[in-house]
Each structure stands twice: as structure tokens, then as C-alpha cells.
Amino acid sequence: MSELSVKHLLGIKYLTPADIHLIFETAxxxxxxxxxSIKKVPSLRDITIANLFFENSTRTRLSFELAEKRLSADVVNFSAASSSVKKGETLIDTVNNILSMKVDMVVMRHPNPGAGVFLSKHINASIINAGDGAHEHPTQALLDCYSIRERLGDVAGKKVVIVGDILHSRVALSNIFALQLLGAKVKVCGPKTLIPKYIEKLGVEVESDLRKALEWCDVANMLRVQNERMEISYFPSVREYTQQFGVNKALLDSLKKEIVIMHPGPINRGVEITSDVADSKQSIILHQVENGVAIRMAIIYLLASKIKHHES
Amino acid sequence: MFYRNQISESKFENFLCTFALEKQFIFMSQKVLLNETEVHIALHRLACHLIENHDTFQDTVLIGLQPRGAFLANRLKSILETDYKIKSIKLGYLDITFFRDDFRRGDKTLEANKTNIDFLVEDKKVVLIDDVLYTGRSIRAALTAIQSFGRPSGVELLTLIDRRFSRHLPIQPDYRGRQVDAINEEKVKVCWKENEGEDAVYLVS
Known part of the structure; x- marks a missing residue:
């Protein structure tokens, strides 16, 4: 097994465990x-990649751009805020216009779930999903699992709890798929209103008591409360959320074992986790960011090697 | 046939196949280019030649090219250290996969190996080490790749086998174990005790 089984990276659910292991080894x-000292390789010097961000992003976009540039790809950036999308152009038209300028690969973030899958049926280029609504965010899940593997040696058999806003989170869904493919056990923890109704169907346990969840786990992945996706009130107040589902140093120190703290960013300091937890030795938040570049380089490299030279 | 009377036909075919695979005389022929003694003589000669040019190896680093050059580099290091008492030789392994010029040209994804260079090559004399010099394309990639680790004061090339008349690029070794004339369809296979259980070089056709 030395190549990916897929042409696009649309979601973790389309990958096999062998694909993920190949991505990790390449990363x-x-x-x-x-x-x-020179952080660049020339592999992709004849590949052009378009980063299409129909939704805001700092970390993911920077990380993708760095990964692309370190592979020597040519990069064009596009953000919906300053584009013809505002004038009413459709997604396929926008993308086809960009592709007719000879682009080989598209990295896309879009507010609508399934945007990547839809696009893959209509265009020829390789597509990497950089987040589609509340659906999937595969590169984040891969870098999270890679960071767990780096810290704990392996993902298989590890216990991971995902805490917070599971309902609106594409990170949670992709993480659940990836962790399960790699043989980890997953629990979710959060306010009842932010846990999807049929989440158990995915083979995930629900725990409403944060302390119990933390006592059980090896790794806690603390999600951000996504205020921008909440049109209604899912919990009485931020203060109450923090009291029930926020991790502070006292709580962390009172546990019987040392657990690993992760966060996909951006952190609401003092809400999901306090500053002393975010900056503690148990937190691997900044390693996640560093690994993000390596993981994205691996994914782009492996997908690009499926674009044959004579086709482009 | 004698055997056919005693054992069933399929068993007889099985036997023939295994025999052929073991001896490799039906599907491919291979000729010994260097036997164990000759490999050892070549290694010692290469080591001595290196000492002539690099003396105490103060400002010299050895770089084995992954995957196959690493075995040769390890051997040379141990010969230099144990037989010629040269202390603390710096040895690194360089993988050139991401610098190759045939990315997306073949059917397979190019798989990388580990790079491990835990010293700076800035202002050092670098000796690139590989088992077989063939088209010269790997060495071209290695020359680019090594620059990521600094600007060496000079780069030399050592190969155990130099295949003549097959270069695609103007690259020649500074140290060679044996020069070989082989046509393109033939393959030169270098075996090491650590890997294949014997030290030998074969010409496979």
C-alpha cells in the first residue's frame, strides 16, 4: 500500500485506516x-493550487498556504468576501473559471455541508475539503490524531473525550471518524442541547459529567463554543457553561492521571479552558498547529502524485 | 519421467516451480560481479582512498543516500573507525525522494525514507555515498537536497559500482569500487549481510 485510495480528500469517512497510516508516515x-534550515522541497513545482475560502479562517488557511509553498506549488488565494460570489455567481461557475486558468488542485472551505462532494462531481481537479459547514474538517482530524500518536506513541486503544459544542462542530465529526478508524475509543461530553440526538449511532458514548469523562480519558479535545453558529441560546450563560464544561488547572490537577489537552483553536481563553491549562505542559495545542503543516504537506503530496504528468 | 510415476502431476509441477524459484535459473540469470572477498577489498580500498584526501575527517561529513547507500556508508564508517582508528566520523542519511525529477511520471507514488542529519554541513567537505551510480539522476537530486542543510565547502561522490555508458547527466564519481559495463535491461544488485545475508554484487539479466 503506497498510495491513497481516493482522488480527493472530502472527508474522513471516505478513507481507509491504511490511507491514514500512509498520510502519517509521509507527514x-x-x-x-x-x-x-531550508524548509522547502521542489516536488510540486509544476502544480498550481487554488485556496478557495468561502468562509473565514486564519489557522487553516495559513497552514495550507505554508504547506503548499513548502512543497513549491504555485498558490492562488480567493476569499468570498471580496469576490464575484457577492454578485451572485454559482459555486461551479466560480470554480470552473478558476480552473480554466490551469489549476490542478482546489482547497475549499465552504459554509454548506457537502460542498466538496458536490464540486467533486462536476469538476476534474483534486479537491481537499478544508471544512464544509458542520459536516467534516478532515485535515484537522488527521492532525489531531497525528498529534496524539506523536505524544502517546499510538492512537489505537487510547481513550479520547471530545468536550463542548458537538452539534455545530465539523471537527468533532471528523475526529470521531478518524479516531474510530484508528482504533481509539471516543466519548463526547457537553450540554445536552449541544449533543446531536443520534450521536450514539456512530458508536460514541455520551457523558454529561465532565469530571467523570476526564477521569476516563487519556486525551481531552476541548472544542470552541461556536457563538457565530448559534442563532438561539443553547445554554443559560457562558459563565454556567464554563462552570460545568470548562477545564481549569485545579480540576486537571485533581485527576488521578495526567491527561493530554488538545484544542483545535481559536481558544476562548477562560471559557472552554483557562489560560494556565492552555499553556501547561499537558497541552499540545501548539504542537497541533506545527503538525498541521506537516500533515497538509503529506496530503497535498499524496494527492498530487495521483495527478499524472501527461494529464496536466 | 521417473518422478511422474511416483507423485501426482500437480505435485510435480509444484516441485519444479519451487526449484526454479530457488535457483532462479529459469526466469532470470545472475552473474557474480564481486564476491565477498572482492567486496571487502573494494571497501578497504575506498576507505584508504578517503583517508588520503580527508586525513583526520575533521571537516568532512559522510552522507549515505537512502535507502541503499546507507548500508555502504555504515560499512565505510565502521572500517574507518575500527581498522584505521579514525575517531568520531560524522555520518548522516539523506533521502532524496522529494527532490526527484520523476514525480508524477510513473504509476506509483514515490515513497520517502528517513532523513537523519544531526549536524550542519555548512563549510564542510561532504562525501555523498551510494551503492550504484547509474543515470546520475539520484545524485543530481542529492546535490540539490544537501543544500537544505547549509552550503558545503565541497561535495564528492563515492559509489561502490559505477555503471559506464548509462549516464543521463554529466556526473562522475570521485571514488569508485568497480566500474561495470552493463546494458540498460540488466540490473546491478548490491547485497549486504545486514539486509540480504551476504556481501556480494550481482549482474541480473
Whole structure:
């Protein structure tokens, strides 16, 4: 097994465990590359990649752009806020216009779930989903699992709890798929209103008591409360949320074992986790960001090698 | 046939196949280019040649090209250290996969190997080490790749086998174990005790 089974990265649910292991092994090599004094390799110098962001992003977009540039790809950026989308152009038209300028690969973030899958049926280029609504965010899940593997040696058999806003979170869904593919056990924890109704159908347990969840787990992935996606009130107040589902140093120190703290960012300091937890030794938040570049380099490299030279 | 009377036909075919695979005389032929003694003599000669040019190896680093050059580099390091008492030789392994010029040209994804260079090559004399020099394309990639680790004061090339008349690029070794004339369809296979259980070089056709 030395190549991906897919042409696009639309979601974790389309991948096999072998795909994920291949991505991790390739990312190991790229992690070494980005720690060299010259952090660049020439592999993709004849590949052009368009980053289409129909929704705001800092980390993911920067991370993708760095990954692309460190592979020597040509990069064009596009954000919906300053584009013809505002004038009423459809998604397929926008993308086809960009592709007719000879683009080989598209990295897309879109507010609508399934935007990537829809696009993959209508265009020829390879597509990487950088987040589609509350559906999937595969590169985030892969870098999260990679960071767990790096800290704990392996993902298989580890217990991971995902805490917070599961309902609006694409990170949660992709993480659940990826962790389960790699053989980890997953629980979710959060206010009842923010836990999807049929989540148990995915083979995930629901825990409403944060302390119990933390006592059980090896890793706690603390999600951000996504105020921008909440039109109605899901919990009485931020203060009450913090009291019930926020992690502080006292709570962390009172646990019987040392657990690993993760966060996909951006952090609401003092809401999901306090500053001393975010900056503690148990937190691998900044490693996640560093690994993000290596993981995205690996994914882009592996997908690009499926675009044959004579086709482009 | 004698055997056919005693054992069933399928068993006989099985036997023939295994025999052929073991001896490799039906599907491919291979000729010994260097046997164990000859490999060892070549290694010692290469080591001595390196000492002539690099003396105490103060400002010299050895870089084995992954995957196959690493075995040769390890051997040379141990010969230099144990037989010629040269201390603390710096040895690194360089993988050139991401610098190759045939990305997306073949059917397979190019798989990388580990790079491990835990020293700076800035102002050092670098000796690139590989088992077989063929088209010269790997060495071209290695010359680009090594620059990511600094600007060496000079780069040399050492190969155990130099295949003549097959270069695609103007690259020649500074140190060679044996020069070989082989046509393109033939393959030169270098075996190491650590990997294949014997030290030998074969010409497979």
C-alpha cells in the first residue's frame, strides 16, 4: 500500500485506516523537512493550487498556504468576501473559471455541508475539503490524531473525550471518524442541547459529567463554543457553561492521571479552558498547529502524485 | 519421467516451480560481479582512498543516500573507525525522494525514507555515498537536497559500482569500487549481510 485510495480528500469517512497510516508516515518525513534550515522541497513545482475560502479562517488557511509553498506549488488565494460570489455567481461557475486558468488542485472551505462532494462531481481537479459547514474538517482530524500518536506513541486503544459544542462542530465529526478508524475509543461530553440526538449511532458514548469523562480519558479535545453558529441560546450563560464544561488547572490537577489537552483553536481563553491549562505542559495545542503543516504537506503530496504528468 | 510415476502431476509441477524459484535459473540469470572477498577489498580500498584526501575527517561529513547507500556508508564508517582508528566520523542519511525529477511520471507514488542529519554541513567537505551510480539522476537530486542543510565547502561522490555508458547527466564519481559495463535491461544488485545475508554484487539479466 503506497498510495491513497481516493482522488480527493472530502472527508474522513471516505478513507481507509491504511490511507491514514500512509498520510502519517509521509507527514513524519515532512516534519523533518520543515525543521531544516531550508524548509522547502521542489516536488510540486509544476502544480498550481487554488485556496478557495468561502468562509473565514486564519489557522487553516495559513497552514495550507505554508504547506503548499513548502512543497513549491504555485498558490492562488480567493476569499468570498471580496469576490464575484457577492454578485451572485454559482459555486461551479466560480470554480470552473478558476480552473480554466490551469489549476490542478482546489482547497475549499465552504459554509454548506457537502460542498466538496458536490464540486467533486462536476469538476476534474483534486479537491481537499478544508471544512464544509458542520459536516467534516478532515485535515484537522488527521492532525489531531497525528498529534496524539506523536505524544502517546499510538492512537489505537487510547481513550479520547471530545468536550463542548458537538452539534455545530465539523471537527468533532471528523475526529470521531478518524479516531474510530484508528482504533481509539471516543466519548463526547457537553450540554445536552449541544449533543446531536443520534450521536450514539456512530458508536460514541455520551457523558454529561465532565469530571467523570476526564477521569476516563487519556486525551481531552476541548472544542470552541461556536457563538457565530448559534442563532438561539443553547445554554443559560457562558459563565454556567464554563462552570460545568470548562477545564481549569485545579480540576486537571485533581485527576488521578495526567491527561493530554488538545484544542483545535481559536481558544476562548477562560471559557472552554483557562489560560494556565492552555499553556501547561499537558497541552499540545501548539504542537497541533506545527503538525498541521506537516500533515497538509503529506496530503497535498499524496494527492498530487495521483495527478499524472501527461494529464496536466 | 521417473518422478511422474511416483507423485501426482500437480505435485510435480509444484516441485519444479519451487526449484526454479530457488535457483532462479529459469526466469532470470545472475552473474557474480564481486564476491565477498572482492567486496571487502573494494571497501578497504575506498576507505584508504578517503583517508588520503580527508586525513583526520575533521571537516568532512559522510552522507549515505537512502535507502541503499546507507548500508555502504555504515560499512565505510565502521572500517574507518575500527581498522584505521579514525575517531568520531560524522555520518548522516539523506533521502532524496522529494527532490526527484520523476514525480508524477510513473504509476506509483514515490515513497520517502528517513532523513537523519544531526549536524550542519555548512563549510564542510561532504562525501555523498551510494551503492550504484547509474543515470546520475539520484545524485543530481542529492546535490540539490544537501543544500537544505547549509552550503558545503565541497561535495564528492563515492559509489561502490559505477555503471559506464548509462549516464543521463554529466556526473562522475570521485571514488569508485568497480566500474561495470552493463546494458540498460540488466540490473546491478548490491547485497549486504545486514539486509540480504551476504556481501556480494550481482549482474541480473
Amino acid at each position: 513524519d518525513h515532512f516534519k523533518e523537512v520543515i525543521n531544516r
